[in-house]
Amino acid sequence: MGRRRTAVLISGRGSNLQALLDATRAPDHPAEIVRVISNRAGAFGLERAAQAGVATSVVAHRDYPDRPSFERALQERLLADGVELVCLAGFMRVLTPYFVDAWRDRLINIHPSLLPAFPGLDTHARALAAGVRFTGCTVHFVRTEVDLGPIIVQAAVPVLEGDDPERLAARVLEAEHRCYPIGLRLVAGGQARIEGERVVIAGGAHPPGITIHPDL
Numbered sequence: 001m002g003r004r005r006t007a008v009l010i011s012g013r014g015s016n017l018q019a020l021l022d023a024t025r026a027p028d029h030p031a032e033i034v035r036v037i038s039n040r041a042g043a044f045g046l047e048r049a050a051q052a053g054v055a056t057s058v059v060a061h062r063d064y065p066d067r068p069s070f071e072r073a074l075q076e077r078l079l080a081d082g083v084e085l086v087c088l089a090g091f092m093r094v095l096t097p098y099f100v101d102a103w104r105d106r107l108i109n110i111h112p113s114l115l116p117a118f119p120g121l122d123t124h125a126r127a128l129a130a131g132v133r134f135t136g137c138t139v140h141f142v143r144t145e146v147d148l149g150p151i152i153v154q155a156a157v158p159v160l161e162g163d164d165p166e167r168l169a170a171r172v173l174e175a176e177h178r179c180y181p182i183g184l185r186l187v188a189g190g191q192a193r194i195e196g197e198r199v200v201i202a203g204g205a206h207p208p209g210i211t212i213h214p215d216l
Contacts, residue, residue: 003032004188007083009074010038011092014045015173016110016180020087021052023181031188035081037074039093055081061093071099085188088142089180097144105194107142108187110180112172114138114154119147124165124172134158135168137176139183141194150199152192153183154209182208 006024008017017036024031036049039061046056057077064070070093078086088109100107113123115138118130127135136156143149155175159168186192191202201208 003030004084005034005082006031006085006087006184006188007035007037007078007081008033008049008087008089009091010036010043010045010089011040012043012045012090014043014048014089016089016176017045018048019177019180020089020184021048021054023184025052029181029185029188030190031085031184035077035083037077039070039091045089067093067096068098071096075099075102085184087180087184094146095142100142100144103142105141108139108152108183109142109147109149110137110139110176110183111147112137112169112176114156115140115147115151122165124168127159128163128165128168132159135172137172137179139179141199150194150197152186152199153179155179156209 008020010017021033023029024033033054035055035057036045037057037059038046039059041058041060049056059070059073059077061070064073084106086103086107088107111119113119113127114134114136118126124135134156136154138151139153140151141149155178157172157175186201192199
């Protein structure tokens, strides 16, 4: 099986994009990033992609009268590139069922919590307010419900004494940079399959998990 043609959708600085770009440089990685698309022209992630020799596009949501027309433009760009998989990496737009269903089981995202805990925004402040001892990140298939969908990979990160949202976010981000390339490899390589609404990994019954050492 050839490398799966992959696009990454971003809105900002693209640190998770960089982790994916670095990982897919390996010749044995089953994904090849062929396009990075931002809905914001000034996103630093576009520069990261250009430095890696990956084609970029801006599809600015403000140029379209509504979400469906914006998503049709995204879809046209992806189909023109022969894209097979789509990764969301800090893409700050809620996608409609039209787009999500068109890419069902081929659209993945990373979220900065151990889903199903703390979906949505302000995850780190909410984790601290709840007094949890561990938080983390989740790579998952996208469904129409925000931050839900079959879980591919998770990483657990300890909450330390004296943490504030910024310190905790930085520790979780380190975990994200490790998890997302693993999740993409599993999906692109055909090792992650969905049974019902659960992911089964070839050779094991459950998605893999990673525990991040407190010193990170």
